[in-house]
Amino acid sequence: MGRTARFARSILCLFFIAAAGCARLPVTGVLPDTARVTDLASVEAGSPFALDARGETVAFANGGLMVKDVTSGEERKVSADLPTVLAWSPDGKELAAAFSQGDETVLRRYDRQGNALAQARVSGRVNGLAWRPSSEILAFAVKQRVYSFGANLAEVLYRWDGKGEPSTTALQETTLLPAIAKRWQGAIQHVLTFAVSPLDDEIVYARFYAPPAFDPYLKIILRHLESGREREVATASLLAAGAIFSRDGEEVVCGDGERETRLLDPWGDRTVATFPSPGRTLALSPAGRYLLLDGRLYREGREIAAFPAQSVGAFASGGGRLALRYGDRLYLVTTLPEEPAAPRDPAAAARLRQLHKWLSEGLVSPKDYRKAVEKAAQ
């Protein structure tokens, strides 16, 4: 980049900082006219945060678990413990939080007032939380046990209804050579994560794979929750942020961690779109219009603005708002114009879930599936 271009970019950046109410979040490019960036709160560097469905309340970590009303600015401490993952329920009435305690994690559910409703203890470090409409929480955990001859690594999915003990599903268990275990022990705790499909019937998760005599890498696995059938859809370096589902759940967004991020058809092994960004952080707006990759904001497939590459974002599931953590600050980008996704007809959703299950079990082929989906869309 030439000197003139750099100068122009800096001026543009300053302009947007000024236009965004003096927030310190560096932005390049052009955000939509209506968009505003607000400095929300001070946070622990690298800590989790979660924006509720309407984007009005944010939970984050700063000397404990904090919840802040974005409109009034009211902020309160919910727990003195630092969470490792946070997730609001789809209706915004409950907050799920995971707190790491040695080799275990405490899962807790809070109401909006910050009262603890239920608690459960699971083994391993929970790296991901997701709500299902049935009020069930899915928790993705990594368990590591180090021995003199290497390490035992397990990836586990817990299901917790907030009442009884969480049920456990082993996703993978493997033994790592001592050198691999020693070198990647820290990274393993953070790079392995998961995402739930919009229909709540599938997950994609990153599986740690360490082939003998080669560097370890991630396998991105699509798993049907009911049938338990799995399919490898991509591979990625340990720098990648795993994968997320597209708005309609028909595709998977996955970066290779090095060069590019792809929008993939997980059953047809087909690349639908490619983005020149490694996918070390990923977020997709609820109607699928905006995609945040490594700080770059794409609208309908075209890059329109860029935040710092290290920033991590999460869209409000109700649309229009994006929370961003950069360094030790949390920001809110409001009024991102997006038509809300059309609500899915429950009967059509049930048919799609049925087809997903059959597809996972090989009872229908990807071709049958696509044909059935096209017919349903007519």
Place this chain on the structure above:
Amino acid sequence: MNRFLLPVISLVTSIVALASAALAADCLSCHRQKTPAAVRQWEASAHARAGIGCAACHGTDHGRIEKGEARVDLKVCGGCHKKALADHRASRHGMGLHSGWGCTRNLPNRDRQECRFCHEQGSEVPKSEVQCARFLKQSSEMAEIGCNYCHMVESSCAACHTSHTTDLKIVRDPNICAKCHMGPDHPQWEMWQTSLHGTLFATAGRETGPDCQTCHMPKGSHNVSVGITMSSGGDPYPADKRKTRRDEMLQICAKCHAPEFARKELARGDAVRDQSHALVKEAELIIGDLADRGQLDPMPDRRPPHPLRGNQLVLDNQLLYEDTSHIERLLFKMKKYDYARTIKGAYHQNPSYTHWYGNAELKMDLVDIRTEASRLRDRQSLTAGKGSSVPAETTEEKLRVLKKKADRGAISPAEYEREKGVLLKELAGHP
């Protein structure tokens, strides 16, 4: 050249015979005491008359002989009896009988000696890859007596000729065949004996009543498969091979019968075989369908694994009669006993075996299988707690059954796609 060579060959042969006889004399001094019958038989044999002594067949390494490592298999005999060896190898005796064996290396409590069924001394490479599940289910002792005593015919001339006698009277007598060709699975001996051919043989002699050797070993051939038009499991050969084999058999029949008479008789046998084969296939379809719907008791995944296929349903020639479900055991009887008796009875022109021991049993087996299938279906609906009526299958269950049928080849890929399309339309019609 020839004038020079012939005396030399003659001289070498004489020297070998003399040396062999001399070595035999060494053996005899002890073996008259230890194995008197073997010595007596050898002394009366053509081998002894030709000066072929013990070492010519057994070698001279007494240690190996004592360990059972110097067995006289057909390669030893075939060194001299080349035509007999070639005929034997071209026949079912020489090729297909590996089906009575299998690799026992990974089975517990096995006698290491049985490795010789398939392996030559010191070789890890088996002589055949064909394996038999029923053999692999047996103990070493049962496998030796119950399987190998017959199936050894592939590699041992002694299976029919015995070890030391060379008297052709033994092997020209049909009684020698009865050791193996009898019993519930293939009673050729019994059905021949009580057929018109057999009764004429017993009453008027070989010139009037043909025996096993007359039709199956014509002109002293060791190829016992001449004229056979189906596999040992009763599956008809492809049309071109069937025609060649049929022509061979018609030539044999024509030595006594008018060709047209023989052709019609054998064609009747073909028709009985096809009709009976269809009944067996119907039974297999019923059982396959029950397995597709998870209605067998027990299902293959809840039994000890099949020695060759694991937890799969096996209805082909590797069908087991043990560690299986009742309905599969009924199929075993139907296929291995009653189907075999019907068709072999027909080709041997034995009315009772064709009808009462064969056809009637075969059809009663099918009645039993249909009834058992009905009971299993009813039981599943009762187990599901849905009353005595069979609940309607869901689209998913139908798809699952359909896929299982396609996977085991019960329906063609085109049929599978067509029926799957119909079921997917059902999905579109139901929320």
